[in-house]
Amino acid sequence: MFSKFQSLSEEKQDRILNAAIKEFAYKGYQKASTNEIVKEAEISKGLLFHYFNNKKDMYLFLYSHFMDLSMKQILEKIDWTNKDLFKRYKNIGFLKFELFQKYPEMFNFLKSVFKEDAPEVKSDIDKKNKQLIDSGYKDMFGDIDVTMFKDGLDIEKTLNIIFWSLEGFAHKQQDKAIAAEFNQAFLDELMNEMEAYLDILREAFYK
Secondary structure (H helix, E strand, O other): OOHHHHOOOHHHHHHHHHHHHHHHHHHHHHHOOHHHHHHHHOOOHHHHHHHOOOHHHHHHHHHHHHHHHHHHHHHHHOOOOOOOHHHHHHHHHHHHHHHHHHOHHHHHHHHHHHOOOOHHHHHHHHHHHHHHHHHHHHHHHOOOOHHHEOOOOOHHHHHHHHHHHHHHHHHHHHHHHHHOOOOHHHHHHHHHHHHHHHHHHHHHHEO
8 A cells, every 4th residue: 555655765765754753743643734744854745645645544654654663673672582471571661662762753653643532543543553452462472481370370361361451551651651751760660660560460470
């Protein structure tokens, strides 16, 4: 669907992507101007809609693209020899925060997506978010060592409880991140709180 855009040089793609996420991040979906995007990207409006059918398609492409980029970089850096569920989750959390520090505009864009309520894109965002979460858990935790859990537990139900708890924690942190300045102090606070919750879950379910 976006093959014309993806056939561009990396430099031109980055120029358009950076201009678009900056505009959407600071103005939201409805107020974002495609005129400002093409001005920043130094392309014509006709070309922009040659690559993306419309504003909505461009916005949803950006969300999928940067979520996939985040997932790809995290998957490449994970220590797959460590099969401990809670240690892996902690490492993934740290890698996410590290990635957001490296690409602040990407983080600002994703923050804005979390609070976007424009009816044109809201249902699509929720659907994509669920798909990404479901596939992400499968990719990142499909090979964990289940022998570390207490005897007699229903592993599938136990994992559901853990993942539902961690999803709830992640949503809470997203709300915090939307209102906070993303700096080292915020990162330290986030990591300490995450570790506290992981310790509780570890104590409840591990031998």
